[in-house]
Amino acid sequence: MxxxxxxxxxxxxxxxAQANPPEQSAPEKPVVxxxxxxxPGKPAVSASVPSAPEKPVVSAxxxxxxxxxxxxxxxxxxxxxxxxxxxxxxxxxPAEAAAPPPPPxxxxxxxxxxxxxxxxxxxxxxxxxxxxxxxxxxxxPAAIKLLRQSPEAKLDFLVAVSGVDSPxxxxxxxxxxxxxxxxxxxxxxxxxxxSVPADKLPEVPxxxxxxxxxxWHERETYDLVGIRYLGHRYLRRILNPWDWxxxxxxxxxxxxxxxxxxxxxxxxx
Numbered sequence: 001m002x003x004x005x006x007x008x009x010x011x012x013x014x015x016x017a018q019a020n021p022p023e024q025s026a027p028e029k030p031v032v033x034x035x036x037x038x039x040p041g042k043p044a045v046s047a048s049v050p051s052a053p054e055k056p057v058v059s060a061x062x063x064x065x066x067x068x069x070x071x072x073x074x075x076x077x078x079x080x081x082x083x084x085x086x087x088x089x090x091x092x093x094p095a096e097a098a099a100p101p102p103p104p105x106x107x108x109x110x111x112x113x114x115x116x117x118x119x120x121x122x123x124x125x126x127x128x129x130x131x132x133x134x135x136x137x138x139x140x141p142a143a144i145k146l147l148r149q150s151p152e153a154k155l156d157f158l159v160a161v162s163g164v165d166s167p168x169x170x171x172x173x174x175x176x177x178x179x180x181x182x183x184x185x186x187x188x189x190x191x192x193x194x195s196v197p198a199d200k201l202p203e204v205p206x207x208x209x210x211x212x213x214x215x216w217h218e219r220e221t222y223d224l225v226g227i228r229y230l231g232h233r234y235l236r237r238i239l240n241p242w243d244w245x246x247x248x249x250x251x252x253x254x255x256x257x258x259x260x261x262x263x264x265x266x267x268x269x
Contacts, residue, residue: 104123105123105124105125105126105132106123107121107123107133108123108131108133108185109131110131110133110147110153110155110185111123111131111133113146113147113150113152113153114133114143114146114147117146119135119139119142119143119146120136120139121133121134121135121139121143122134122135124188127186130184130185130186131184131185131186132185132186132187132188133185133186133187133188134187134188134189134190135187135188135189136189137189137191137203137204137205138205140187140189140204140205140207141205141207141209141210143187144174144176144187144207144210144211145210147176147185148176148210148211153178154178154180154181155176155177155178155183155184155185156177156178156179156180157176157177157178157179158174158175158176158177158211158213158214158217159175159176159177159184160173160174160175160217161173161174161207161214161217161218161221162175162217162221163221163224163225163226163227163249164225165225165249165250165251166190167251168192168193168194169190169191169192169193170190170191170193170196170202170225170226170227171188171189171190171191172188172189172191172204172221172227172229173186173187173188174186174187174188174207189204191203191204191227201226201227201228202226202227202228203227203228203229203230204227204228204229204230205229205230205231206218206229206230206231206232206235208229208231208232208233209231209233215232215233215234216238218232218235219232219234219235219236219237219238220238220239222235222236222237223237223238223239223240223244223247224239224247224248224249225247225249225250226247226250
């Protein structure tokens with residue numbers, strides 16, 4: 001090994017390194033074309049171009065606000081012609097065609113059956129998809145007997161006898177059912193109000209001699225609606241006391257004021 005290799009390495013102190021900083025090269029001058037060089041006698045123009053000012057940042061909600069504000073006048077203008085529609089323009093629209101009237105009711109199975117037996121009936125609109133017909137009071141007992149006993153009809157169950165105070169008639173309504181055929185029919189006997197004297201009750205033949213189950217049904221209808229069933233063996237009230245005045249299901253019925261009812265004249269009790 002040489003003596004130079006055994007020499008310790010010289011350490012450079014920080015202060016000496018800062019005292020002799022490395023020489024920095026001068027910044028390069030921008031290259032300028034001959035056309036960009038200023039003419040003699042004119043001031044030199046800086047080669048640096050000023051940057052464009054930054055646009056302010058706008059949030060999405062602020063951007064939508066002007067759009068919504070612009071939509072509102074447009075909507076108002078669109079709705080304005082409809083609001084200011086003149087009667088003449090409204091009249092210019094073609095009138096809607098009126099719905100055709102429903103077809104008149106036709107006789108059903110049981111109406112045709114009674115007609116074949118010599119009993120006339122008038123078909124009525126269906127009662128909840130059930131054949132409905134009107135009979136004359138004089139034909140009611142014979143029609144009931146045929147519908148109950150004949151094997152063609154076999155309507156052997158009396159569901160109900162009820163009464164209705166219609167605007168122009170008093171109606172006695174009969175619902176019959178057949179257990180074997182799973183079928184039913186509705187019969188009505190209508191008594192015009194103009195044919196009933198003021199001090200009398202409408203009269204309908206009783207079917208209790210032919211159908212004993214109608215006994216209490218007819219008594220209830222007599223009590224509540226005031227239909228008198230001719231031929232009933234014991235026609236009297238069944239829900240109200242025997243001396244009750246009026247019939248509660250009549251249109252002209254007035255609630256009496258007594259110890260059992262509210263004494264206020266406008267009471268609905």
